[in-house]
Amino acid sequence: MKKWILPFMLLSLLLISACSSTSSTEKENDTKKEESETFTYESETGPVEVPKDPQRVVMLSGFTGNVIELDVNLVGVDVWSKTNPTFEKELKDVAEVSEDNLEQIIELEPDLIIALSTVKNIDKLNEIAPTVTYTWGKLDYLEQHIEIGKLLGKEEEAKAWVDDFQKRVTEAGDEIKAKIGEDATVSVIEAYDKNLYVYGDNWARGTEILYQGMKLKMPEKVKEMALKDGYYALSTEVIPDYAGDYVILSKYAEADTSFQETETYKNIPAVKNGRVYEMEGNGASFSDPVTLEKHLAFFKESFLAE
Incomplete structure (x- = not known):
């Protein structure tokens, strides 16, 4: 064997080994990087x-x-x-x-x-x-x-918002109850398309804030028919049975609101006393922080502005 062949072969082996080691290291680094990012x-x-x-x-x-x-x-x-x-x-x-x-x-x-x-x-x-x-x-x-x-x-950020929101809802609820009375009842009714619904305590439209957070009372008929399923369909004739001392009326822009022109509706005490607060229905079916903040501001303005 010629003298130059052996050194050449050794050099080639070293280069191959180095490349293999580098490739392996790169793969390991890529894997570690991926793991650290997920x-x-x-x-x-x-x-x-x-x-x-x-x-x-x-x-x-x-x-x-x-x-x-x-x-x-x-x-x-x-x-x-x-x-x-x-x-x-x-x-x-x-x-x-x-x-x-x-x-x-x-x-x-x-x-x-x-x-x-x-x-x-x-x-x-x-x-x-x-x-x-x-x-x-x-x-x-x-x-x-x-x-x-x-x-x-972002768990810590989420917890911080929840803690702060609960505190603000409780404070607002105390203010509202002090103004309307501990036993005053509140209904959440919605006009959607040609239908009317009344809601329980966990079906968005601000119900979680009013009933769970502020501890406001709902009428007995609402408890009976809407609390379990979250909502209940109404006809115009029976609205008075479900209307509380105060009514939050969620109205979609395209909804049929002809029921508001009926004598049945006009003679509801909450209507006659100016205690119906109309809320935009579009978007009210969400219960995320952005929507909840909007609803809280609306309730404070509505109940405490009198």
């Missing part, structure tokens, strides 16, 4: 590896206001969120998306998708980005915010 979130459906600091979130649920309040970037939201006037400013440049249009979601390059448990195409959504689903109503409105805070790496 964490395992325990969702309803099992563990999901999600980003610690999500930058491009797509919402296919009614929890958009929770993400807005936690100041996390949204790139796509469902139609109900996009058309909600409460979020008009925050979602001005955010795309409207649907689980039926996967190509559009892919184009947005999300790093996290949040959806309801009833969402379609869940397997395909998981291929696009880590997808976490929630069952509507499984958690109460405040627990839900803290849970979304955990998912987004």
Whole structure:
């Protein structure tokens, strides 16, 4: 063997070994980096590896206001969120998306998708980005915010908002009860399309604030018919049976409000005494922090302005 061949072979082996070692180290570093940028979130459906600091979130649920309040970037939201006037400013440049249009979601390059448990195409959504689903109503409105805070790496911020909000609701409730009386009753009625509904204590429209937070009383007939299911459909003729001393009337812009012209409605004591407070129905069906803040301000202004 020629003298120069052996050194050459040794040098080649060293280079190959070095390259292999470098490649292995790079892979290990990449793996460690990826692990450091994600964490395992325990969702309803099992563990999901999600980003610690999500930058491009797509919402296919009614929890958009929770993400807005936690100041996390949204790139796509469902139609109900996009058309909600409460979020008009925050979602001005955010795309409207649907689980039926996967190509559009892919184009947005999300790093996290949040959806309801009833969402379609869940397997395909998981291929696009880590997808976490929630069952509507499984958690109460405040627990839900803290849970979304955990998912987004902002649990402490979520808890801080909840604590502060509960304190402010209690204080406002005490002021309102001092003014209207401890035994005064309040009803939440909504005009939607051609229908009328009365609500219990956990069906948005500010019901959680009024009944759970402020501890205001609901009429016995509302307790009987709406408390269990959350809502109850009404006819114009029976509105007086469900109307409290005070009425929050949620009205959708397109709703049939002809019932307000009837003698049955006009003779309700709350109507005759000017104690019906009309609230915009569009967007009222959410119970996220942004909407809750809006409702709290509305209730304080309505009850305490007299």
